[in-house]
Amino acid sequence: MVGARCAGSPTAMLLARAGYRVLLLDRAEFPSDTLSTHLIHQPGVAALARWGLLDRLRATGCPPIDHAVYEVADIRLEGCSRGVEGQRAAYAPRRYVLDTILLEGAIAAGVTFRSRCSVNRLLRDETGRVVGVAGTHEGQPFAERARLVIGADGMRSAVARLVGAPYTRREPSLTCAYYAYYADVPAVFECYEKPEGWVGAEPTNDGATLVQAYFPLTAFSTVRTNAHHFFDEQIRTTAPSLHERIRGRQPLERLRGTGDQQNFFRQASGPGWVLVGDAGHHKDSITARGITDAFHQAESLVRLVGDGLADPDRLDAALEAFGGERDASLTGGFEATLSVARLQTHEQRLALLRAVRRDPELTTTYFDLVAGIGSAASLYTPRLLALM
Ligand SMILES: Cc1cc2nc3c(=O)[nH]c(=O)nc-3n(C[C@H](O)[C@H](O)[C@H](O)COP(=O)(O)OP(=O)(O)OC[C@H]3O[C@@H](n4cnc5c(N)ncnc54)[C@H](O)[C@@H]3O)c2cc1C
Structure with a gap:
């Protein structure tokens, strides 16, 4: 596993909890900051709760955020999302706080972690299948073999570059x-x-x-x-x-x-390798979805791999299914993000927001959508159409 932040540590933790031996490598030292703001919407908070890490986050004194304000033109919406799985609050922990909790969760699950370890080469077998990684650890060369190499190494992923993972969709930065x-x-x-x-x-x-x-x-x-x-x-x-x-x-x-916020999906996997988090899919940060999306990818990948990691055919089929699930679940949020990131306020949307403002239930549904809960269709109720 290359990369030990929002995608890498949860994936490593869940694989270790499933009984696998996991080596987690990162060129950074921890605790450390990274270039990112850090709002975790309610679905991401629910993932932390499922993993037993939410109490650790709360114990850092990071305040729950259960009140939202949104202003555009003459419109002001105020309220909160309904939340999911009983989590009504979002949190915005500093990354050096969050990433440390995630990494400690992985280590507690039995993951072996090496910091200051930079991966710059992949090992392949005679068929071309990826069977490990190589690079430098504290300045010394190293090589490690693995049944699966997971690139959780961010938007500029070295693993993606080394396997030549093509973009399957790419939109201009906004x-x-x-x-x-x-x-x-x-x-x-x-x-x-x-x-x-x-x-x-x-x-x-x-x-x-x-x-x-x-x-x-x-x-x-x-x-x-x-x-x-x-x-x-x-x-x-x-x-x-x-x-x-x-x-x-x-x-x-x-x-x-x-000024470098790319918008893309990359091919998610190939023989012996898979990309999770920003490595495989990145979008503008304006909708604050990246952390939560990384959490969901970690869960999706580990669920689909199941107990099939030792069988190359089963593994590759699971990795392909992971790519399909990723694209199906994240394309809607990708489109919504591009639409916000265009920084245009269309009169049609303002008319919709004026109608939403007049109804507390619709306002709550709107904040659900902001949090990535439900689909836009849930807003288009007869009540909304009557108010418009
Ligand atoms: C300005 C900005 C604001 C953002 N705000 C939010 C927000 O409010 N909410 C939200 O949900 N998301 C936000 N995001 C997105 C969020 O930061 C990312 O989606 C998230 O960090 C993805 O996690 P990751 O683990 O995939 O990648 P990263 O966090 O980038 O971690 C990748 C790790 O891989 C390591 N690595 C890279 N290459 C190598 C290598 N060759 N060898 C070893 N290790 C390597 C790096 O050291 C790093 O630790 C924001 C992003 C930006 C840029």
Whole structure:
């Protein structure tokens, strides 16, 4: 298993719990941060609960987020998702907190973990089947054989590159994103939208509040020349009420940002290898789905592999089924994400939101959709059509 964050550690943990011997490698050291904000919607929280890790997260003092505000044009929605499996709250733990809990969960399940271990080559048998990995561990060369090599090594996956996994769908990148942390800025889960602008806020660990601003990718070359200024301006013009709360405050840490948020699906598997998490499927972070989607992929892969890992034919069939399940379950969220990331506010959507605002049940259903629960069809009830 290459990569030990949101996709790698849960996959390793679940495989170990299923009785397999798992070697988990990451070039990073832990605990460590990574370039990512960190809202976990309710379905992801439910996965943590199923795995017995939610109490560990709660024990870090990360606040539950059970109140949401969404503002666009003259519309303000306020409420919360119904949640799933009894989990009504989202959480936004710092990645150095979350990823450590996931990794410790894997190690507790019996996984062997090596940090500072960089994979740069695959081992293959005479048929071309992938049968292991090689690279450097603390600067020394190493090679390890395995029945299955799992690339959980992120958007720029080395495993995907080494197996030559083709893109099965690729869309243009749409946004660039910047984020910072503030002390003493009370916030719930907040989203603000305007044409060419999107701003979000969530409370996180240590009493801090995460504030994010998104811009069209076409603005990146300008924004990066004076990111602090444009970040502040985007918040002032898109989320004035949030700007009031941060005005005059210095961020706790440096402003972070990226203009590289790709939108793709890659072929998920081949003989002896499979990709999970961002390695196989990546999308703009604006809808905050990546962590939850990685959790679901981990569960899906381990369920489909079942007790078939030792039989190459059964294994390859399970890996192919995993790819099909991944595409079927994540394509809807991919489309929804692309639609938000275009940063356009169409009058038709505003009309829908004005109708949603007039009904608390519909508002709750809307926040379910934001959390990735249910399908858009669940919003189009006779009640909505009557209000429109
Ligand atoms: C700006 C931004 C904001 C985001 N906000 C959210 C959010 O609010 N909510 C959400 O759900 N998602 C969010 N995401 C998406 C989320 O970060 C990813 O979907 C998630 O991290 C995917 O986890 P992963 O384990 O697949 O990959 P990663 O987290 O990228 O982990 C990959 C790991 O692989 C290791 N690795 C890579 N190459 C090698 C190699 N050759 N050898 C050994 N190890 C290797 C790396 O060191 C790393 O630890 C955001 C992303 C960005 C960029």
